[in-house]
Structure formats: structure tokens, C-alpha cells
Amino acid sequence: MNKCLIHVCCLPCLLGEIDKLRELNLNYSLFFSNSNMDTLSEFNKRKDELSKLNYPIIIDEYDHGDWLSSLDCLEKDPKTYPENSDRCLACLKYRLKRAFDYAKKNNFQYVFSTLSISLYKDTDYLNKLGFDFEKQYGIKYLLLNIPPNEWKEVSLKKSKELNCYRQKYCGCEFSKDS
Numbered sequence: 001m002n003k004c005l006i007h008v009c010c011l012p013c014l015l016g017e018i019d020k021l022r023e024l025n026l027n028y029s030l031f032f033s034n035s036n037m038d039t040l041s042e043f044n045k046r047k048d049e050l051s052k053l054n055y056p057i058i059i060d061e062y063d064h065g066d067w068l069s070s071l072d073c074l075e076k077d078p079k080t081y082p083e084n085s086d087r088c089l090a091c092l093k094y095r096l097k098r099a100f101d102y103a104k105k106n107n108f109q110y111v112f113s114t115l116s117i118s119l120y121k122d123t124d125y126l127n128k129l130g131f132d133f134e135k136q137y138g139i140k141y142l143l144l145n146i147p148p149n150e151w152k153e154v155s156l157k158k159s160k161e162l163n164c165y166r167q168k169y170c171g172c173e174f175s176k177d178s
Ligand code: SF4
Pocket: 036, 037, 083, 087, 088, 089, 091, 092, 170, 171, 172, 173, 174, 175
């Protein structure tokens, strides 16, 4: 069975997609790579939620300093909605690239990102990047056909059923309300 690495930003986002993913005949592992989190405790809080689903979980190193350096002075970009400032695009690239790097080293045939269907992200940018990486790495970038409003509805419903932690901010210090 083909292996698919799922880059997971948080459990609520994944829950909006999990039924469609289960319909595909793939062997899934969850990849938690989110150095964008402002604190280690926030990183751990979101990571621990993943054990509510029964999939292997790979935890990438938490290195917020490296993530900040990768932004290349874009950290002062204004907070936007959806999250599509240059800072956010650099952040999406940083995280998706780590998923492809891991997938390449560990012989995955597919990469999927929970961020690819979202009302809050620049999904056009992310998905174009995913297809660029697909060519570069020789690994399929998986996209699901789920309307964002349907994704949100399912995510909310399942999050309540599982009593999920539903964070009030995207993750970095710049996404918090001041
Ligand atoms: S708001 Fe979200 S997407 Fe944008 S830089 Fe912060 S963590 Fe990344």
C-alpha cells in the first residue's frame, strides 16, 4: 500500500478531511512539524491532541528560532485574514518543505497538508507550492476535493465530539490579538 505523510497543523483541521482521506487506499502517518508555534507548551498541546486518532505520529523537532530566521525579516508583516502576508507564505513554505524532506528520506509516495483546504490560509499559494515540490521531489502532492465551508462544518462537528482543543490563534506570536 502506498504511504502518505500528512502534515498536520492541528487536529481540528485534520478532522475536516479525515473521512475523505479514509476513502483512499493509503497508509497514513501524521507529521507534526510546526516550529511556527510561539511556545513549546502550545506546540505540545496541539501535538498531544493527535493521539485521539489512531495513526502513527512523527514529531518533528521544535525550533522556533530557526523558523524565525527563515522568515527573513518578514516577521513584522501585518496580521492578515486570511493569513496570506509574505510572512505567512514563508511560513507555509518552511513547513511544507520539511514534510517533503521527511517524505523523501523515508520513502513516502504522497504528501498531504491539512492546510491545503482552509478558509484561513492562501491555499492557492500553498497548493501551487505543493505541485512544485511534487516535481522537485518526485512525490505526489495529494489534494482533496472538499469545499471549504463543508470542511469547516465537519471539522467543528467532529471537534466537539472528540472534545478537541480549538486554539484561538494561528500559532505564531504575530497571529495573536494584541
Ligand atoms: S499567522 Fe499562521 S501562517 Fe502566518 S506566520 Fe503565523 S503561524 Fe504562520
